[in-house]
Ligand SMILES: *[C@@H]1O[C@H](CO)[C@@H](O)[C@H](O)[C@H]1NC(C)=O
């Protein structure tokens with residue numbers, strides 16, 4: 001994501017310098033902390049959200065995007081940075097419903113590989129959705145851009161949208177996916193017509209999980225206030241396959257092209273952190289497993305009671 005963030009600063013779309021990293025192999029994720037110490041920190045992302053353990057917090061307001069529906073005229077810049085596809089967003093897109101005023105910087109995706117429908121970064125109760133979109137924002141009250149904000153706790157706010165499969169193509173996503181052919185290789189950039197970014201988000205912006213975490217790519221800065229929406233957005237299988245199949249992680253000139261696939265990080269330990277939910281806990285269903293557990297519990301209590309009674313009776317004798 002650092003590269004993605006650097007792209008925003010108006011730097012040339014060529015790949016910025018910096019230690020090389022990948023998801024697998026000798027520079028793969030287990031080696032990230034060697035060059036990027038924060039990647040070994042105690043507040044890393046993504047996480048596997050245990051939905052029943054999320055603490056309901058009724059004070060969490062709905063997320064309110066402002067200016068998302070009608071971005072100012074002119075196009076957006078879409079780039080393949082070798083790690084993901086990045087859509088640069090103008091700071092006129094704002095987010096309300098967070099502790100500070102945040103402005104948009106960019107959005108990008110994480111996905112799996114063709115034939116697999118697991119590529120999201122955040123898991124819900126161990127389930128990995130086919131893909132995930134992250135919309136990155138920075139605190140405009142305290143920082144002048146995302147590159148600066150990413151070095152400060154709470155400097156970034158990222159919206160996580162899980163992408164599941166549905167029967168119909170999602171028209172808003174075509175605004176991005178139909179242009180991937182123009183940025184097949186790492187370092188390539190294209191300009192696309194602007195469209196309503198709001199249409200990429202789920203319907204219910206009031207239902208989400210909230211926690212403090214990090215960028216999910218080096219340098220893994222622990223500066224992100226995460227909002228992971230409870231509702232997924234549905235795209236078609238053909239759309240997912242476009243995302244999985246259109247891009248290379250390598251530049252055009254490189255002799256051995258590598259497909260840009262499986263660009264998701266494994267879930268990180270929660271450690272001392274708490275995950276909040278903006279909505280009340282759903283009543284837990286009484287599954288078979290639970291009924292068995294309750295029955296065992298009851299039987300065990302009876303046994304203990306019987307033993308205690310016997311012991312007491314012995315003592316009295
Ligand atoms: C971001 O803001 C900082 C501080 O104002 C500035 O030094 C830096 O050049 C800016 N970076 C970009 C990429 O615009």
Ligand SMILES: *[C@@H]1O[C@H](CO)[C@@H](O)[C@H](O)[C@H]1NC(C)=O
Pocket residue numbers: 154210211212274275276
């Ligand atoms: C995130 O961190 C900030 C600052 O330390 C804290 O005020 C806030 O309660 C934390 N939020 C969550 C969801 O843990």
